[in-house]
Amino acid sequence: QKEVEQDPGPLSVPEGAIVSLNCTYSNSAFQYFMWYRQYSRKGPELLMYTYSSGNKEDGRFTAQVDKSSKYISLFIRDSQPSDSATYLCAMTGQNFVFGPGTRLSVLP
Amino acid sequence: DVKVTQSSRYLVKRTGEKVFLECVQDMDHENMFWYRQDPGLGLRLIYFSYDVKMKEKGDIPEGYSVSREKKERFSLILESASTNQTSMYLCASRVQGGSYEQYFGPGTRLTVT
Numbered sequence: 001q002k003e004v005e006q007d008p009g010p011l012s013v014p015e016g017a018i019v020s021l022n023c024t025y026s027n028s029a030f031q032y033f034m035w036y037r038q039y040s041r042k043g044p045e046l047l048m049y050t051y052s053s054g055n056k057e058d059g060r061f062t063a064q065v066d067k068s069s070k071y072i073s074l075f076i077r078d079s080q081p082s083d084s085a086t087y088l089c090a091m092t093g094q095n096f097v098f099g100p101g102t103r104l105s106v107l108p
Numbered sequence: 109d110v111k112v113t114q115s116s117r118y119l120v121k122r123t124g125e126k127v128f129l130e131c132v133q134d135m136d137h138e139n140m141f142w143y144r145q146d147p148g149l150g151l152r153l154i155y156f157s158y159d160v161k162m163k164e165k166g167d168i169p170e171g172y173s174v175s176r177e178k179k180e181r182f183s184l185i186l187e188s189a190s191t192n193q194t195s196m197y198l199c200a201s202r203v204q205g206g207s208y209e210q211y212f213g214p215g216t217r218l219t220v221t
Contacts, residue, residue, distance in 0.1 A: 008148060032208040043112070043198055043212030044151075051208075088150065092208065096141075100150030 003027055006089055006099030015108050019076040023089035023099045026070065030091040033065045035074045038086045038101065047087075048074070079106045111135070112213035114199055120219045127186040129216050131199030137211075138204035140182035142166075142174060145196040145215070157182055158204070189220045 006023045013019055021035075032051055036044035048063040050056045050072075056063045062075040072091075076083055083106050089099040115130035133140065138159050143151040143166075153166030155174040163174050171193060175183045182201075186193055196217050200210040 004150075006150075034208055041117075041214070043200075043214050045212065046209045049208040096153070096210065098143075098151040100148055 003097050004089065004091065004099040007102055008100055010103040010105060012105045012107060013079055015079060015081060015106055017079050017106070019074075019079050019083070019104060019106075021074040021076075021087050021089075021102050021104070023072050024070055025072070025091060025097075027091075027093065027097075028067070028070065029093035030097075032092045033063070033072050034090040034092075035061075035063055036088040036090055036098075038088060040085075044088055081106050081108050112199055112201055112211050114197075114213040114216050116216050117214065118217045118219075120221065121186075121189050122221055123190060125186075125189050125220075127189050127218065127220075129184040129186075129197055129199075129218070131182045131184070131201075131213055132180050133182075133199075133201040133211070134180065135201065135203070135211070136179065137201035138179070139202040140176065141200040141202070141210065142172075142182065142184045143198045143200065144168070145198055151198065154184065189218075191220050194218060194220045 004025045034049040035047045037047045038044040050065045053067040060077045064073040086101040086103045088101040112133045141156040142154045157176040173185045198215045199213040202210045
């Protein structure tokens with residue numbers, strides 16, 4: 001079993017849709033949970049992070065962590081074409097581990 | 109703004125060549141990382157460095173070596189490039205003790221023919 005699993009997509013949605021991106025993980029030692037966004041031909045950039053379980057909201061983005069289920073989510077409200085990118089979940093305890101990424105396309 | 113730069117965006121090398129990938133960061137970060145990114149496999153850690161002249165193997169160090177002579181510079185070396193090393197290479201840096209944020213460079217797309 002991989003340490004972090006993420007549906008690779010691609011996921012295509014119409015502009016304005018609510019997007020849900022998810023990751024599952026196996027290592028209960030993870031404490032910080034992050035979402036990185038990677039535009040084509042660019043390096044990943046940190047979008048949001050959460051420490052331990054709970055929700056965190058930043059504008060149109062909400063990150064959710066459920067440590068009991070080892071499941072994290074990123075919700076994007078009112079999605080825009082500029083949100084089209086690959087979204088990588090990442091988590092860290094002793095080591096930094098990335099999911100493989102989900103490619104999202106938001107169609108105008 | 110933190111800036112991480114990589115020496116080349118695109119590189120084409122022949123099998124057996126020695127390849128140097130350079131990474132420079134301007135934020136005085138202690139920690140630096142080299143990853144490769146392949147479709148379906150995500151980012152995989154090759155090597156990292158906690159500080160100058162220190163290095164640790166990551167998950168896939170075979171066929172690679174690194175050098176960190178100065179704090180701002182972390183080099184990845186492919187001693188004898190092979191076609192299975194064709195990939196996107198990403199460098200990142202992080203402040204010592206920073207738990208969650210790594211700052212990435214734009215990546216180097218390496219093709220080995």
